[in-house]
Amino acid sequence: MKNHDADLTLDPSDWAEFRALAHRMVDDSLDHVATLGDRAPWSPIPADARSALTSEPLPLAPQGAEAVYGEFVERILPFTNGNRHPRFWGWIQGNGTPLGMMADMLAAGMNAHLAGLDQPAKLVELQVIAWLAELMGFPKDSSGLLVSGGSMANILGLAVARHARAGYDVRAEGMFGGPRLTVYTSTEIHSWAQKAVELFGMGSTSLRKVPVDGALRVDVAAMRAMIAADRARGDRPICIIGSAGTVNSAAIDDLSALADLAAAEQLWFHVDGAFGALAALSPELRPLVAGMERADSLAFDLHKWGYLPYEIACVLVRDAAAHRATFALTPSYLRDEGRGVIAGGLPFADRGPELTRGFKALKVWMTLKAEGVGRIADVIEQNVAQAREFAERVARIPGVVVVAPVSLNIVCFRVAPEGTTPEQQDALNKELLLRIQEEGLAVPSGSQLGGRYILRVACTNHRSRWSDFEALLEGVSRIAAALGSKA
Numbered sequence: 001m002k003n004h005d006a007d008l009t010l011d012p013s014d015w016a017e018f019r020a021l022a023h024r025m026v027d028d029s030l031d032h033v034a035t036l037g038d039r040a041p042w043s044p045i046p047a048d049a050r051s052a053l054t055s056e057p058l059p060l061a062p063q064g065a066e067a068v069y070g071e072f073v074e075r076i077l078p079f080t081n082g083n084r085h086p087r088f089w090g091w092i093q094g095n096g097t098p099l100g101m102m103a104d105m106l107a108a109g110m111n112a113h114l115a116g117l118d119q120p121a122k123l124v125e126l127q128v129i130a131w132l133a134e135l136m137g138f139p140k141d142s143s144g145l146l147v148s149g150g151s152m153a154n155i156l157g158l159a160v161a162r163h164a165r166a167g168y169d170v171r172a173e174g175m176f177g178g179p180r181l182t183v184y185t186s187t188e189i190h191s192w193a194q195k196a197v198e199l200f201g202m203g204s205t206s207l208r209k210v211p212v213d214g215a216l217r218v219d220v221a222a223m224r225a226m227i228a229a230d231r232a233r234g235d236r237p238i239c240i241i242g243s244a245g246t247v248n249s250a251a252i253d254d255l256s257a258l259a260d261l262a263a264a265e266q267l268w269f270h271v272d273g274a275f276g277a278l279a280a281l282s283p284e285l286r287p288l289v290a291g292m293e294r295a296d297s298l299a300f301d302l303h304k305w306g307y308l309p310y311e312i313a314c315v316l317v318r319d320a321a322a323h324r325a326t327f328a329l330t331p332s333y334l335r336d337e338g339r340g341v342i343a344g345g346l347p348f349a350d351r352g353p354e355l356t357r358g359f360k361a362l363k364v365w366m367t368l369k370a371e372g373v374g375r376i377a378d379v380i381e382q383n384v385a386q387a388r389e390f391a392e393r394v395a396r397i398p399g400v401v402v403v404a405p406v407s408l409n410i411v412c413f414r415v416a417p418e419g420t421t422p423e424q425q426d427a428l429n430k431e432l433l434l435r436i437q438e439e440g441l442a443v444p445s446g447s448q449l450g451g452r453y454i455l456r457v458a459c460t461n462h463r464s465r466w467s468d469f470e471a472l473l474e475g476v477s478r479i480a481a482a483l484g485s486k487a
């Protein structure tokens with residue numbers, strides 16, 4: 001007989017030693033977050049760290065957890081892109097929270113498999129989806145799914161739309177069962193929409209982009225006309241996508257008008273509320289996204305303006321049967337036996353393409369309960385107030401213009417000194433942005449608006465205090481003056 005005392009496992013051989021290392025990991029992580037403000041938001045990766053991280057041979061022999069952790073602390077942890085920092089306002093990113101970090105650790109410790117199965121983790125996800133539906137003004141019996149991010153949440157929403165409105169069995173026939181299917185949205189839509197129609201085999205020309213007005217909101221009359229013209233040509237319109245906060249400027253489409261148009265045209269109404277939907281948590285801000293609650297499907301992130309650590313987003317679908325009909329597929333080895341571990345089946349696997357999923361819901365559940373919705377809403381309101389005040393103050397710097405209305409929490413501005421050409425201004429603004437980042441002062445990001453280079457300050461940051469914005473104002477004023485005097 002073989003002696004089985006030496007059977008292998010990947011558990012630690014010395015639990016006490018591993019426990020000490022694990023406690024150090026938690027302490028170091030919390031120390032790092034607690035002292036973020038003492039460091040620059042971003043500093044470039046040193047050359048030796050870069051080469052060590054990109055040229056190491058495949059590790060065949062064990063190096064030990066202690067040594068690998070040491071390398072993490074030295075070469076990885078200090079050089080993030082800065083998004084946890086109080087002076088980070090680039091693109092639209094989130095900070096994460098210490099409680100969210102710990103919840104993710106607990107979830108990883110449980111290593112729960114969330115296709116469904118009869119376990120409390122499933123009940124927590126169902127509860128979280130019901131809470132989020134209530135917060136967004138959706139009916140109690142709405143369906144939903146927690147996914148990795150806003151892109152995925154939006155893609156799933158559009159998948160349900162296509163299945164529900166194709167007019168034939170799109171699961172069986174793909175794109176070959178009828179006329180060309182078309183989708184309507186604004187020119188300001190996030191890039192996920194084009195990826196989606198390409199992925200679905202609909203082709204990017206099926207995504208019909210409608211012009212926007214001066215406030216960067218979709219022109220509803222133009223959309224109606226485009227739908228009519230496409231119908232006359234023999235296309236089959238299936239869906240309208242509204243934006244509750246566009247990625248560039250946080251412009252909010254007239255969602256009530258889009259809901260009316262979708263109803264009149266019998267189209268699916270999907271809303272991309274990646275960050276803007278979270279405004280609904282605040283009674284004061286909720287009117288800004290009115291009409292969103294009439295959507296057939298709504299996608300939003302919790303890792304942006306919900307402040308939770310990556311990755312977490314949600315798609316809500318009003319018609320639970322339509323959601324299920326798009327994805328449900330039960331092979332014999334996954335059948336609900338009504339009893340045992342698989343009792344209740346795999347509800348989450350039936351709501352999207354993924355089978356194995358982790359326990360993403362835990363950080364949402366713990367955070368909503370620990371902080372309460374009201375406290376999160378207060379921070380969201382603070383971000384909107386910060387954006388409004390920043391816009392007012394930055395516009396007072398000589399040569400600076402705010403180039404889009406501040407509808408929510410994003411300020412778009414550029415320096416446009418008198419006597420310079422637009423091309424010179426583009427170069428100047430690019431340089432201004434990079435110097436602000438490279439000085440380690442703050443991280444705004446750049447974009448293009450109306451064909452011109454602009455700077456963006458997106459406030460989805462629960463760590464920013466007003467003094468952080470004052471530091472950026474000082475920097476813009478000082479660096480713009482220095483660049484201007486050289487122009």
Ligand SMILES: *Cc1c(COP(=O)(O)O)cnc(C)c1O
Nearest residue numbers: 092149150151190246247274301
């Ligand atoms: C960020 C964003 C997305 C994509 O969400 P991810 O979480 O980055 O996948 C979609 N739409 C808008 C408006 C966004 O701001």
